[in-house]
Amino acid sequence: MPSSFNQFGHSVPAWKVVGEARHASPEAPRRRRGPRVLVLGAIVAVLSIALTALSSLLFSFGTAGAVAGQPDKLRPGCTWDSSAYYVQNCQVWSTSQNKYVMVQIRASEGSNRGVYLLDGMRAREDRSAWTTDVKAAQVYDRSTDTTLVMPVGGASSFYTDWDAGAGDKNATIKQETFLTDELPAYLAENFGVSPSNNAIIGLSMSAGPAVTLAERHPEQFKVVQAMSGYYQTDNPVGALGVFASQTLVSNYTNGIVNMWGAPGSSRWTENDPSKNVSKLKDNGQVLIISSGNGFLTPGELAKLAPQDQISAIALEMLSAVSTILMQIQAAQSGANVVVLPNYGGHTWENWGRALRDGRDEVTQTLRNTPPVTAKTQVVDAAGGEVAGGTAKATNAALRAADEPSVLPADVPATTESSVAPSGAESATPTESPVSATSTPSETTGADAESTESTPTSTDTSATTTPTTPTTTTTSTSPAR
Numbered sequence: 001m002p003s004s005f006n007q008f009g010h011s012v013p014a015w016k017v018v019g020e021a022r023h024a025s026p027e028a029p030r031r032r033r034g035p036r037v038l039v040l041g042a043i044v045a046v047l048s049i050a051l052t053a054l055s056s057l058l059f060s061f062g063t064a065g066a067v068a069g070q071p072d073k074l075r076p077g078c079t080w081d082s083s084a085y086y087v088q089n090c091q092v093w094s095t096s097q098n099k100y101v102m103v104q105i106r107a108s109e110g111s112n113r114g115v116y117l118l119d120g121m122r123a124r125e126d127r128s129a130w131t132t133d134v135k136a137a138q139v140y141d142r143s144t145d146t147t148l149v150m151p152v153g154g155a156s157s158f159y160t161d162w163d164a165g166a167g168d169k170n171a172t173i174k175q176e177t178f179l180t181d182e183l184p185a186y187l188a189e190n191f192g193v194s195p196s197n198n199a200i201i202g203l204s205m206s207a208g209p210a211v212t213l214a215e216r217h218p219e220q221f222k223v224v225q226a227m228s229g230y231y232q233t234d235n236p237v238g239a240l241g242v243f244a245s246q247t248l249v250s251n252y253t254n255g256i257v258n259m260w261g262a263p264g265s266s267r268w269t270e271n272d273p274s275k276n277v278s279k280l281k282d283n284g285q286v287l288i289i290s291s292g293n294g295f296l297t298p299g300e301l302a303k304l305a306p307q308d309q310i311s312a313i314a315l316e317m318l319s320a321v322s323t324i325l326m327q328i329q330a331a332q333s334g335a336n337v338v339v340l341p342n343y344g345g346h347t348w349e350n351w352g353r354a355l356r357d358g359r360d361e362v363t364q365t366l367r368n369t370p371p372v373t374a375k376t377q378v379v380d381a382a383g384g385e386v387a388g389g390t391a392k393a394t395n396a397a398l399r400a401a402d403e404p405s406v407l408p409a410d411v412p413a414t415t416e417s418s419v420a421p422s423g424a425e426s427a428t429p430t431e432s433p434v435s436a437t438s439t440p441s442e443t444t445g446a447d448a449e450s451t452e453s454t455p456t457s458t459d460t461s462a463t464t465t466p467t468t469p470t471t472t473t474t475s476t477s478p479a480r
Helices: 016-022 031-062 175-191 204-216 236-251 264-269 278-283 298-303 306-333 348-368 389-402 413-417
Strands: 001-005 009-015 079-080 087-094 101-106 114-117 147-151 197-201 221-227 288-292 336-339 374-379 468-473
Touching: 009 389, 016 101, 087 175, 101 264, 147 175, 147 264, 175 204, 197 204, 204 278, 204 468, 221 348, 278 306, 288 306, 298 306, 298 348, 306 336
Parallel strands: 114 147, 114 197, 197 221, 221 288, 288 336
Antiparallel strands: 001 009, 079 087, 087 101, 101 147, 374 468
């Protein structure tokens, strides 16, 4: 191939020289292009390095944690638990309680679904009984594709926010704040768990609080499973049971007043799951409930000492009575209740069966039922919430739907024609506007009375003046 020499004395193929000469400009000699190319190349190189570094920085911050799944990946600050099944021990900071709380977590295979498992009255401070007495991560195996969340501790706490300190150490207990505000943020960041796609499971002491947490936080929990619980606490017998259990287990002699105030106060009513069970229906949630019959199985008899056998029988019989009452109350409210038949005493053998029997119902509900993303609230003209307003507005809407929206056939024709302008006999009759009643998204509560005055929300195009209270809808961000 013929060659030539460039200005540096190097041999260059002839076609390359011809090509460069063809595009060269006579006014711009080749030797003047060298510095420009070098400057442009340096600028491009510097920009590329800067953009690469910036992208790497942003990528590292944007993907720190926040990845659903990867159960074999140990999260920062966590350690593997001795119970295996990819359970991690993670320290989660609780600002409300000014301390770290250990939470044992098993990550999902890739979904954003979470299942919270609360411990019982004698919860230990070093690990959850769900990893020892019942291998929850084995029951909810990898095929369920859920993240298991097992908070450690909480003995005698009833998993609620206390009004004052507990015990002689005046310990701060803010379990509700931790479970519904602080822990969800940690799970979303490190395990990719959605704050609005969760189930909550409780047993014995934590069964009633699990139902209460679901009733109070429908945006977080779509389904609740309660095992061997005590649900009617806002009465003298229930308050006595709370006092006795807290005193015997944790020596919380002041818990009877420091937890929810004096028995009979509004805080006791707010935290009685049976008195708020209609909220489950209003929120579209599912309640899975079970208890044993108090008759110990051969396995339970073999494992329990004689004194423990007596308490296992007595506690489960009391729970069976409370559970039946709760089933009746839930059915009367119209809530979606799944009753799991069970047997045995107040033992982990009983609760292990219930966990297995309820697993498919819990996971199916999480997959199928959309989270609660909108709530309807009835307010008066001043913007204040109307007590029971949602039920009243719904009753009004139902009655309005039953009434005819057109004039009866026996009304004289002159009634309709009288609203037309004079001299317009040949024109099409003009119908009087009919107010359109908007139906709230929530359904009627069981205790709503049809005899009460019922507010409605009217269309702005109607000639009638809207009555108060009015209905407004507040929506949260859609679930992921």
